[in-house]
Amino acid sequence: MEKIYYLPTHEYIKVDGNNGYIGISEYASKQLGTVTYVDVPEDGDEFEAGEEFGAIESRKAASDLFAPVDCEVTEVNFALEGDPKLINKNPLEAWIIKVIIKNPAQLDDLMDEKAYAEYCLTDNH
Numbered sequence: 153m154e155k156i157y158y159l160p161t162h163e164y165i166k167v168d169g170n171n172g173y174i175g176i177s178e179y180a181s182k183q184l185g186t187v188t189y190v191d192v193p194e195d196g197d198e199f200e201a202g203e204e205f206g207a208i209e210s211r212k213a214a215s216d217l218f219a220p221v222d223c224e225v226t227e228v229n230f231a232l233e234g235d236p237k238l239i240n241k242n243p244l245e246a247w248i249i250k251v252i253i254k255n256p257a258q259l260d261d262l263m264d265e266k267a268y269a270e271y272c273l274t275d276n277h
Contacts, residue, residue, distance in 0.1 A: 156244070157220060157262035160271065165220040166247065167259065172223060173247035176208060179272045181243040184210040187236040192248055197225045201258050206248065208239070221258040223251035 156166045162180035166173040181187065189209040199205045199219035206217040227250035232238055238246040253259070263271060 156265055157259050158265070158268035158271075159218060159220050159262060161216075161218050163218055163220055164244065165251075165253075165259070165262070166244065167253065170253050170256070171226070172221065172251045172253045174205075174217075174220065174223075174249050174251060175247040176217070176239060176243055177268070177272075178243045180215075181240050184208065184215065185212045185240075186210055187239045190232045190236050190239070190248060192228045192232070193225050195225055195228060198254075199223055199225075201255075201261075208236075208248075217248065219251075220262055221251075221256075222254040224254065225249050225251055 154166050154168050156164050158164050158177060162177045164175055164177050187208060187210050191207040193205050201219055201221045203219050204216045205219050208215050208217055229247055
């Protein structure tokens with residue numbers, strides 16, 4: 153069963169076994185507006201939790217993207233190159249990178265869907 157976790161910086165990781173699909177939340181996509189470009193890493197790149205792995209640009213702003221957990225990139229969603237607005241249409245399906253989760257215990261440090269929804273209602277983000 154998939155479970156979704158969130159960072160305070162509005163990335164999500166959708167967990168399926170040892171695999172994770174990382175993208176930006178629906179809240180973040182609405183705040184950014186129309187996404188115009190996604191800068192992504194390459195297959196095989198490795199990142200530590202909290203490390204920048206790419207960037208996302210919209211007509212309004214540009215934001216860095218951060219890895220939720222220690223991971224290795226196994227796939228990049230190349231569909232976003234041709235149509236970055238896929239993120240605006242369905243952010244939870246338009247993942248940016250697929251990864252192998254190296255330290256599943258780090259997921260415990262992230263917010264679940266309920267905690268993230270409450271976090272988005274506050275003014276401190």
